Every structure is written in structure tokens, then in C-alpha cells.
Amino acid sequence: MIPSTSFPALLALPALAFLSLSASALPHARTASSTATLKLAVRINSYGIENIAAADRARIQALRAGGSSSVDATNAVTGYTAVIGVGSPATNYTLLVDTGSSNTWIGANKPYQQTTTSQDTGGTVYVTYGDNSYVSGEEYTDTVTLNSDLVIDHQSIGVASEDSGMDGLNGILGLGPVDLTQGTVSNAYEVATVTDNLYAQKKISSEVLGVFFAPASSDDSSGELTFGGYDASKITGDISYVSLTSAYPASTYWGIDQSISYGSTTILSETAGIVDTGTTLILIASDAFDKYQLATGATLDQSTGLLQISSDQYNQLSSLYFTISGVTYELTPNGQIWPRSLNSAIGGTSGGIYLVISSTGSPSGSGMDFTNGYCFLERFYSTYDTTNSRIGFATTEYTYATTN
Known part of the structure; x- marks a missing residue:
């Protein structure tokens, strides 16, 4: 988004x-590579939405005008979520997966549980999305666990004190280009994304993300993110x-x-x-x-x-x-x-x-x-x-x- x-x-x-x-x-050609996979869950909103086309259009027009980047969960009929852990011991949060934005943040509909790995950066975060949705709060660094093979130290994450449009989700996993984080955190020019840090910390061998979605109407409506390459299967x-x-x-x-x-x-x-x-x-x-x-x-x-x-x-x-x-x-x-x-x-x-x-x-x-x-x-x-x-x-x- x-x-x-x-x-x-x-x-x-x-x-x-x-x-x-x-x-x-x-x-x-397909070759073997050092990769790790994060499974996704499909989420189909049952409450219904009218005029999804208008919602998508509003988002794109905001992006074109230079709005920040992300997903408006309120308008998403079908979306994919990932469960990630934050802290040590980790608390799990269900986040919307978004290649259209780059800030990862939590705190919507579930409070941030601080542990010994939580560090307040002293900065504030503010990201706006389409249809007047937004998140604002404090920026922390913390241990982020994607799965047993993907544990990131000192990942920058936003912790929401205010947000709109998340409809039961706990935040967003931002997978867009790092440039999209510029100007979103008060005391940083930009913040490294999850993919950036996985690569910098040598948890993956290449800064590549593979994305797979099965159709929501299929018998196997599943999805996965592959960090460090792609899933040849x-x-x-x-x-x-x-x-x-x-x-x-x-x-x-x-x-x-x-x-x-x-x-x-x-x-x-x-x-x-x-x-x-x-x-x-x-x-x-x-x-x-x-x-x-x-x-x-x-x-x-x-x-x-x-x-x-x-x-x-x-x-x-x-x-x-x-x-x-x-x-x-x-x-x-x-x-x-x-x-x-x-x-x-x-x-x-x-x-x-x-x-x-x-x-x-x-x-x-x-x-x-x-x-x-x-x-x-x-x-x-x-x-x-x-x-x-x-x-x-x-x-x-x-x-x-x-x-x-």
C-alpha cells in the first residue's frame, strides 16, 4: 500500500x-540461496465495504500528491497479515503487510509491552496514509522476531499513541523502499526497514524480498514472504x-x-x-x-x-x-x-x-x-x-x- x-x-x-x-x-534461473520464510494469513473483512474502487483511487491520488506510504486497513477487503514478535520475551502482534510503505509500527488495538530490549529513541513518529488515516506516537528500537531464523536486533519501530483505520489489526509491517521513511521520525533522517536490517545484520545473504499470494477464492488462500531471495517451489x-x-x-x-x-x-x-x-x-x-x-x-x-x-x-x-x-x-x-x-x-x-x-x-x-x-x-x-x-x-x- x-x-x-x-x-x-x-x-x-x-x-x-x-x-x-x-x-x-x-x-x-532458479538457484539455491540463503532464505527464510514468513507465513502470511489471509484476512477477508466480513463487515463489507461499499465502493472499494473509490477507496483505492483516493489512496493512489494521495500517494501521487506526495503523501506518506502505506495501507488503509479500513478499506482493505482482502489483505494479508503477518504475526511478528517484539521484545524479549516477545509479544506477538498481527500486522498488515505493505510494500507501499516502509515504517513498521505497532500499538493499534494492543499495547506495546516493553522489555529489557526496548529503547526509546526520544523521537516521535508520524505517518499519514490515504483517506485521512494516520499513525502518531514514539519511536523505539527493539528486538523483532519474524520467525526462528529471522531475529532482528535494534529494529526501529513506531509505537502508536494515536492511529486510525486499523480495524482490529495491531499495526503495519512496512516493506517499501527506505526513502519513504524520510521525514516520518523527528530525530532521524530516515530509519532502516526490516529488510535493510536483516541484510545489514547478515541474517539474509541478499536484500531481496519474495512475495506470494494465493487467490483468496482458492482452496489454499495462503501467502508467504521470503526474505533473502524467493521460494522456487x-x-x-x-x-x-x-x-x-x-x-x-x-x-x-x-x-x-x-x-x-x-x-x-x-x-x-x-x-x-x-x-x-x-x-x-x-x-x-x-x-x-x-x-x-x-x-x-x-x-x-x-x-x-x-x-x-x-x-x-x-x-x-x-x-x-x-x-x-x-x-x-x-x-x-x-x-x-x-x-x-x-x-x-x-x-x-x-x-x-x-x-x-x-x-x-x-x-x-x-x-x-x-x-x-x-x-x-x-x-x-x-x-x-x-x-x-x-x-x-x-x-x-x-x-x-x-x-x-
Whole structure:
């Protein structure tokens, strides 16, 4: 999520999906590496939310305007949480996983239990997120336990005295670029992230994070974070990498350049955007969204804020193709629809078919013209490589799933 956050029938690939790889996008063969894994739990809000598209849009607009980064848990219909320990002996906290923000903090809905490893830095922390959500409090350092293999000494963490939008969660595990922490803590220029410290303390051999989500509608709605590399058992091919974009403001986050085609028709020429676990939908610039709506014949449903199609239109739906550094990733028709079993979570009807492609609310050329959110990331494995300033993607067993 972004500081101001939140959160298939197997089809034959047309010729455009077989574009040759550019030199910069050559696949990286799977090799053994020193890694450690943190299991995630899927969280589906049962209270329901109306107009998730508007919530996602507000978050992205705040990010583009230079808001801090993170996930707005209030607006997250589907999200992933991790249980981490803080202190010694450790107290466990359930945190929202967010690659769109970088501050890790606790204290929402569960007080901070100080131990002999707790040290007050004397600084205050203040981070704002989308839809007027925020956290403020004191900044501490403490021992943070991700699992038995990943124990971080002197990790900087915020301890909330005030917060909004967490809906039962205890805080956020920030996994974005360290630059996003600048200006958030009163007595520090920036604070090292969890991934930064794991690498600096030699707990992992490379500053790489692998992210896997199974679709919430699948039989195995699980997820995992792999620190120090990626989990080769979760991918069905090699990982192809793309350098981070230089276009602002996408360059502030985990930003890349990509183009998008609907079938054989280009709806978004190559432009900059971000990859964000905290955004639920796939957002594209308003002009691209208009082309997509016209091509699909969808109508805007006022209750959910999502495009809706009929069963006949779904049967005629073409795949979307995301071309990233010469590699094309197919989002099948089933991957473009909201899980029908979760329609009630967004205020939809039980038999409705809703599309997960929505508008950023701004035309292309803004420097942040798309967000590949959870609905994209549940179909493709992603890696975030700080050392080499790049992001990688690979297919998984769920890329062509028909679970929605």
C-alpha cells in the first residue's frame, strides 16, 4: 500500500504473448540461496465495504500528491497479515503487510509491552496514509522476531499513541523502499526497514524480498514472504526482472514501466506506475480505463463502484496483457473478475460479475498511471530487489486458475 494506503480458464496465448525477451529482461534461473520464510494469513473483512474502487483511487491520488506510504486497513477487503514478535520475551502482534510503505509500527488495538530490549529513541513518529488515516506516537528500537531464523536486533519501530483505520489489526509491517521513511521520525533522517536490517545484520545473504499470494477464492488462500531471495517451489518458470522506473512519483515507491493491451488492442502505452500489496484492485489511467470499459461493454455499478458485465460478456472477455521490459504477462478473463464468492464483501449481488480493473481518476502522463495491486499479485509471484534496484515477476500455479 501506499502511504496513504490501503490495500481462469486456461486460454491459448496469442502471438503477442510470445514476444522475445529483451537483453535487460532475460530470465534469472532458479538457484539455491540463503532464505527464510514468513507465513502470511489471509484476512477477508466480513463487515463489507461499499465502493472499494473509490477507496483505492483516493489512496493512489494521495500517494501521487506526495503523501506518506502505506495501507488503509479500513478499506482493505482482502489483505494479508503477518504475526511478528517484539521484545524479549516477545509479544506477538498481527500486522498488515505493505510494500507501499516502509515504517513498521505497532500499538493499534494492543499495547506495546516493553522489555529489557526496548529503547526509546526520544523521537516521535508520524505517518499519514490515504483517506485521512494516520499513525502518531514514539519511536523505539527493539528486538523483532519474524520467525526462528529471522531475529532482528535494534529494529526501529513506531509505537502508536494515536492511529486510525486499523480495524482490529495491531499495526503495519512496512516493506517499501527506505526513502519513504524520510521525514516520518523527528530525530532521524530516515530509519532502516526490516529488510535493510536483516541484510545489514547478515541474517539474509541478499536484500531481496519474495512475495506470494494465493487467490483468496482458492482452496489454499495462503501467502508467504521470503526474505533473502524467493521460494522456487511457488513459481512455474523463471523470474524476469525489470529495473525500477526513473519517472516521478512512481520512482518513490516500487515503481516500474509497463504497457497494457486488451487482446490485441493497446489501451495503455508504456508508462510508469507502481506495484503495491496494499492496493486491492488493478488501477489504470482514466483514458486507458475508458478504452477497457468500451472494449468489454461493461457498465459501472453504483453500489460497488466496479465495472459489471453479464455472463455473455464474460464469455467474450479477452485477456489483458501486461508487457514489462519485453516480457508479457497474461491476466486471463477469470483473473479480471472479483471472486464471486466474495461479492457480499464489496456490497455486490450474489450472481454479479464485477471487474477488478478500475480507474486511477487521472489521465495518463501523471508519472503514476497504474497500480498493480493484490488482484494482479495473486496471479504472479513478485520479488523486490533493493540491492539491484529491480522487481521480478514469475508465473505460478494460480496464473491460469479459474477460482473466481
